[in-house]
Amino acid sequence: MDTMSENKINGLTESFTRDEYNSPEIFNLEMEKIFGTNWCFAGRTDQLAHIGDRLVVDIGNESILILRNRENELRAYYNVCQHRGSRLCDASGSGFGAAITCPYHSWSYSLDGALVATPLHEKDSIDRETLGLKSVHVDQWQGCLFVSLQTNPPALTDWLENHYSRPRELEKFDMSSLRTARTTIDEVSANWKVLAENYSECLHCAVVHPELVDLVPIYKTGKTIQDDRQDWGVSLAQGKTSLSHNPNETLALLPAMEELDEYSVFGAFVYPNMLIDISPTVAVLTRYVPRSPTHTTIYTDYLFPKSVVDDKTLDLEPTISFSDMVNQQDIAVSERVQRGVSSKSFTRAYHTKMERYCHQLIRRYRSEIS
Ligand code: FES
Ligand SMILES: [Fe+2]
Incomplete structure (x- = not known):
């Protein structure tokens, strides 16, 4: 039986409460039981x-x-x-x-x-x-x-196996061979779970990320995976070769990208504080550092093949600034959510059926915080 079914209301599943987004006591409990326990x-x-x-x-x-x-x-x-x-x-x-x-x-x-x-x-x-x-x-x-x-702690690789987002399947892109071209830091007025929920669904993509959904058409439908693909990759629009303001970049591809049938993007949330976003020419690693219930620092690393980083004649700006634009769009809506969930009129959030990865996040959260 679906363990969340008892909390279903009119087709919606209960999400986090106002206190879970705002309370210093709950934040301290999270730091101890989630960030103090997981890798x-x-x-x-x-x-x-x-x-x-x-x-x-x-x-x-x-x-x-x-x-x-x-x-x-x-x-x-x-x-x-x-x-x-x-x-x-x-x-x-x-x-x-x-x-x-x-x-x-x-x-x-x-x-x-x-x-x-x-x-x-x-x-x-x-x-x-x-x-x-x-x-x-x-x-x-x-x-x-x-x-x-x-x-x-469990062995790191065993712990990584225990994630619904299957991060170990991204090993084929050999991120250890990549080099960081730039790191950005954003101070964000939002709870870390608001950010994690936002990453876990694409219902907002067509509204908030018009440039992104033009390059990744499946995201227009609110889906994050393609039913016709087993590898959890999603295809770029016909004729596009990169996630960039210049979507036909000629930068070297990441390892294993050549072997795919289509130019594709992959993503994984590694609970509790890491996002991995792989696209044909860049891997973007995001790290959440919660500072308070209403403040999170986000570090974003932009990784390219070593040959690309070493070649100072190459212009990485169209690629980096495209990802940063999407990141800033997500930050803006997350700060908007934080302002709303701080209202005394707000009691709890809800997820629809299409926000199923948010359910996974909450399941794991509840199992660790209780
Ligand atoms: S040497 Fe005295 S506190 Fe470190
Ligand atoms: Fe987004």
Whole structure:
């Protein structure tokens, strides 16, 4: 039996409530039970190309420091000094050397998290061995970094299998071989679930994304998959070869695109905070970082084949700005929703049958938050 059927009203299924979009208490619960438990998308491995490179990211309510150590392995720690608790690192980047030094009293840690220096104290006067950084799990898939704050998380690939959007089928596009040409950051006045619901349906596409539906005709119907395709790809309009303001781009195709019968786009929401959008010439990776019930930071990476990024004569602007235009259209409607769901007149949202991936999102959310 459909587990949501008890909540069906006049053909609609109940969605999130006003409190679930606005309450600080529920937001804190989400940070603990959803972002503090799942693997969360945290960035790209090419941001940690060299030994000692650092990435500072927010996962749930925590600041996490991700590093590449001397053995070329990834390491992640709570970004907290073990002396008196100061935040250790503020910024991501390179060139910090092989030690992490606290800006307060200059205690230093190795890239493996061991406390190695405590200035003004005799070496043996402090039991350094007990004062290493507290580590968290980090792993990578397709060149994407994931962090889990859980003590014993499932293997990342097993966890990825457990998604209705089937992200592992996108491995054929070999995203680890792609390079980031640009990253954009948007500060958005909307709950992260408003954004995730918006991504999970295409009923709005014909209204909100006229340029996109001209290039991807199935989206005009509100559908996100084609019944005549088993691979969950959707076809570009006849004669179009790319999602771009110049829809006949001659940029190199992503790996495996050549083998498809048609120019196609693919998408997956990797719950709770990652979107993957693949089109013939660009892979767009989106990362949600919830800041409060009504504010989310969105990081968007635009990935192309290395040969494209290295060739400075190529113009990537028509491709990047097309995706950014669609992104801004989604942000505008999501902020509009957030203003509406904050009204005291609003009690809860509803989904129609065609918003079935929103149902999947809510099912998983409810199973984790309860
Ligand atoms: S709090 Fe970091 S060295 Fe004192
Ligand atoms: Fe959209």
